Amino acid sequence: MDRNSLIGLGLIGAILIGWMYFTAPSKEEIERNKRLRDSIALAEQKKAEEIVKTQTLQKQNDTLSPKVIADSLSVLPDSILKIKKEQELLANFKDFAPAASGKDEDFILENNLIKVFISSKGGKIKSVVLKNFNRPDSKDALVLFNSDSLKQALVLNVYNNTLISTDSLYFTKEQPSTQSTLNLILPTSKQNSFIKYQYVLNDDSYNVEFKVAFTGMQQIISTNNDEVIFDWNMKMPSQELHIEKEKQTSGVFYCSSGEEQEIDNLSLTGTDEKSITESGTKWVAFKQQFFTAAVSANTQFNQGTLLSTFVDNSDMKYVKTTKASLSFNYNRIPNDEFGMKFFFGPNQYYVLKNQQNGMQKLIPMGWWIFSYLNKWIVIPVFDLFKNSTMSMGWVILILTVIIKLLLLPIAYKTYLSSAKMRLLKPEMDVIREKHKGDPMKMNQDNMTLYKRAGASPLSGCIPALLQLPILIALLNFFPASFELRQESFLWAPDLSTYDSIWDYGYVPIINTIYGDHISLFALLMFVSTIVYTWMNQKMMPMQNNQMPGMQTMMYLMPVIFLSFMNSYSAGLSWYYFLANIITFLQTFIMRKLISDEKLRAQIDDNMKKPVKKSGFQQRLEEMQKRQLQNRK
Numbered sequence: 001m002d003r004n005s006l007i008g009l010g011l012i013g014a015i016l017i018g019w020m021y022f023t024a025p026s027k028e029e030i031e032r033n034k035r036l037r038d039s040i041a042l043a044e045q046k047k048a049e050e051i052v053k054t055q056t057l058q059k060q061n062d063t064l065s066p067k068v069i070a071d072s073l074s075v076l077p078d079s080i081l082k083i084k085k086e087q088e089l090l091a092n093f094k095d096f097a098p099a100a101s102g103k104d105e106d107f108i109l110e111n112n113l114i115k116v117f118i119s120s121k122g123g124k125i126k127s128v129v130l131k132n133f134n135r136p137d138s139k140d141a142l143v144l145f146n147s148d149s150l151k152q153a154l155v156l157n158v159y160n161n162t163l164i165s166t167d168s169l170y171f172t173k174e175q176p177s178t179q180s181t182l183n184l185i186l187p188t189s190k191q192n193s194f195i196k197y198q199y200v201l202n203d204d205s206y207n208v209e210f211k212v213a214f215t216g217m218q219q220i221i222s223t224n225n226d227e228v229i230f231d232w233n234m235k236m237p238s239q240e241l242h243i244e245k246e247k248q249t250s251g252v253f254y255c256s257s258g259e260e261q262e263i264d265n266l267s268l269t270g271t272d273e274k275s276i277t278e279s280g281t282k283w284v285a286f287k288q289q290f291f292t293a294a295v296s297a298n299t300q301f302n303q304g305t306l307l308s309t310f311v312d313n314s315d316m317k318y319v320k321t322t323k324a325s326l327s328f329n330y331n332r333i334p335n336d337e338f339g340m341k342f343f344f345g346p347n348q349y350y351v352l353k354n355q356q357n358g359m360q361k362l363i364p365m366g367w368w369i370f371s372y373l374n375k376w377i378v379i380p381v382f383d384l385f386k387n388s389t390m391s392m393g394w395v396i397l398i399l400t401v402i403i404k405l406l407l408l409p410i411a412y413k414t415y416l417s418s419a420k421m422r423l424l425k426p427e428m429d430v431i432r433e434k435h436k437g438d439p440m441k442m443n444q445d446n447m448t449l450y451k452r453a454g455a456s457p458l459s460g461c462i463p464a465l466l467q468l469p470i471l472i473a474l475l476n477f478f479p480a481s482f483e484l485r486q487e488s489f490l491w492a493p494d495l496s497t498y499d500s501i502w503d504y505g506y507v508p509i510i511n512t513i514y515g516d517h518i519s520l521f522a523l524l525m526f527v528s529t530i531v532y533t534w535m536n537q538k539m540m541p542m543q544n545n546q547m548p549g550m551q552t553m554m555y556l557m558p559v560i561f562l563s564f565m566n567s568y569s570a571g572l573s574w575y576y577f578l579a580n581i582i583t584f585l586q587t588f589i590m591r592k593l594i595s596d597e598k599l600r601a602q603i604d605d606n607m608k609k610p611v612k613k614s615g616f617q618q619r620l621e622e623m624q625k626r627q628l629q630n631r632k
Contacts, residue, residue, distance in 0.1 A: 094158050095188045095220045102170025107182050109201040109208070114344055115141075116201060116208055122167035123184045123197045124152035125208065128344045130291070136241050136486055136494065144291055144344055149235035149318065154195070154212065156229075157222040165231070171197065192216045206345030207355075210295075213337040214330060221330055227302060228338075230326045232295055234286045236319040240485075242497055245567075246319045249289045249480060252309050253362055255282040257300035263361045266309045273308035281305040284324045287362050290347050290485050290496075296357060298339035301326040348482045349379050364480050370473035377402065378474070382483040393489030396571055400578040403470060404586070411583070415590045416599070420453050423600050440627070453603045471576065478572040487571075491520060495571035498522070515566045521573035522565040528580040529558035535584065 102120065109116040117127040126147040133142040153167035171184035180202060186195040193216035200209040212228075214221070221228075240246050253265040257280035265287075266272040280303055283296030306325040312318065328338045343359070345351055352360040365371035378399060385395045404411075427449055435442035478484065484496040492499035500517035507516070533555060565573050 094162055094164065095190060095193070096158075096164050096169055096186070098187050098189055099169040099171070102172070104170070107173060107177075107184075109180065109182055109199060111180070111201055111203045111205065113204065113206055114201070116199070116344075117147075118182060118184075118199060119147065120171050120173070120184070122153055122169065123171035123186065124150070124167065125199075125342065126150065128293070130345070133291075133346065135239055142239060142291075143237070144293060145234055145237060149237060151231060151233040153231045154228055155231055157227075158220055159222050161222065166195070167231075188217075188220060190216065190220065193220060206343055206351065208342040208344065210340045210342055211337055212340075213335070215335055217330075217336075218332045218334065221332070226330050226332060227327045228330050230301075230328065230340075231324075232284070232326065233321070233323040234293060235321050236286065236288055238317060238319055239291060240289055240497070241494060243316060243319060245479065245497055246289045247311065249364075250287060250319045252307050252322050252324070253285045253287050254305070254307060255358055256280070257282045263358055266307055271308075271310050273306070276305040276307070277303055279303065281326065283357060283359070284326065285343075285359065285362060286322045286324075287347070288319060289480065290482050292343065292345065292347055292352075292359075292362060294343040294359065295324075295326075296341050296343070296355075297326075297328065298341070301328055346482050347480065349375075350383065364476040366473040366476040370469055373403075373470060373473045374477045378477060378481075382481065386483055391489050392484055392487040392495055392571065393492075393574060396495075396575050397578055400575055400582060404579065404582045408586070411586055412590065415587060416594070419591075419594065419596070419599055420603055421450075423596060423603060424449060424453055470579075471572075474572055474575060475568075478569040478575070481569075481571070484569065484571045489570075489574070492570040492574075495574070496569055498567050499570040513563055517566070519566045519568075519570065519573065521570045521577065522562060522568070525565060525573045525576045525580070526558050526562040528577050528584075529561070530555070532580045532584050533558070535587075 104119060104121045106126070107118045107120070109118065113131060115129040115131060116125055117129075118124070119126040127150075128144040130142045130144055134140060135142055151167060153165045156164045156166070158164055166186060169186055171186050174183040174185045174196070177183050180200060182197075182199045184197040184199075186197070188194055195217065196211075196213040196215065198209075198211040198213070200211075201207075202209075236246075236250055238246060248268060251265050251268040253263060254276065255263045256276065256278075266274055280300040281297070282300055283294055284301075284305070284307065285292050285294035287294075304327060306323075308323045310321040310323075312321065330336060343355060347363055349360055349363055352362060365374045381399045381402065382392075382395065385392075385398075428446060431442055431445045431449065435445065479496060481496065485494070487495045489495055491501065498517070498519040499521050501520045502518045503516060504518070505516055561576075565576075
């Protein structure tokens, strides 16, 4: 065998030895596998004993007379079944076997805002009714969720690595319990060992305080894992007219327990899941379009929180299925407890802000730079009129007037600049004739003319562009604004969603781009924008000749907006329509009040003054000169 073969065999041997070393089970795995083998052997031994016992009984029955068999059957079956059931409960639930059977009954906590139903089976909150709200198609109080759509349970790791879930165990009511406080006890087979749930609901509150207390459980809960898992799952029932809009805004939100306490969410458009391993979790919220069910820890939940959301488009009763697997420490002391708080309420800004944990960020305010418009103007105006009899449609009119008044100084300066562009037509005609074959030189002289006259070629576009950031801020807020929910105005039954005057159904391509209906407010917004754009360009003809590309864009923007505003909030379309009308009236009034003769005289005075070139303009002219020389 040559040298290369020996080297190859040596490498192969080294790889095999390394593979055997690194894939060998650890001590923990060996111990776990040993326990698993022991438990399997014990189960097989018990099974063999049962078989032997059954065969022995069968042989004994074969030797008995029919009369003896009949007499024995009248006595044995109930006792045997009872013993067998007790053995099964003990095998399945260990020390929690005494709580494996019981009576399923409901307990109620109630205040002036919510009504909470709590079941003895699992000790869970099975249903919550929001007394001051209702679905659009019903006058009954709104049911946030029911027993079929919620799971709430502790998952305990008891000895021999058996997992016990409390959702299948029965709690008993403990005294004292009052109308605002409920105490539930989960008994065990050991004396003075139990788990206690305490629910507290105070007046004028959407919060249900929840405390889990462990008494004498250190000999029952496994020493291998000092964490208790809290499972909280929910199928979100549809609460609004259009479930598709609910699906776009509903999902799982959470707040990390780090120093910055960042708030994030799972995907709102499809199935998603996430494990939060970098930090603990302060709270988790199952947010719907206008209502939220949330749980927060008095301290924090541990790292490793597992969140998931699932969308089932085949079931039109539920918006989404959301799950949260949280955990907290069990300190293995005779008396230990962990405190939480449930929130079941509306997505109203000040209601969520009073939670004092950043939960108001569940309401989409838009980008941070635009969110201040919603926080400082829109929400205060809505809140001012929320208890009045005035329709929210007229409140939006007041809001629009306030915003347009704040922008009036900018609109005034914009009109002046645009009017100057219109009055500079003679000078611009001269420049165009002078540099007919040299567009670069023509543009250079035009820019000098604009600067001397104090005009801007972009001035006519500024009013429409100013509305864009405001529209973006309201675009997020209006569909989620609780103040617009179920608020009717004119022909619209609900300003928070679209106002359909004709549902024509599915039409290929059109359905994808435009939708399956016609929203009249969106149509009014579109027509008013087109008319305003046409009137504005008619009043500023020179500007249109100088910027034909911008002219096309100004006509294209309303078409783009219409494609998605047709299925958006009617309140937002109504705002945009009002903004267009007010802007048109402002321009019309300014044209009547501002004299073209005086403005022309001001332009002539400006033209006589020496023009100081900016550094940017000097560099631009030098660059143009170099390009001209290179071309020659």
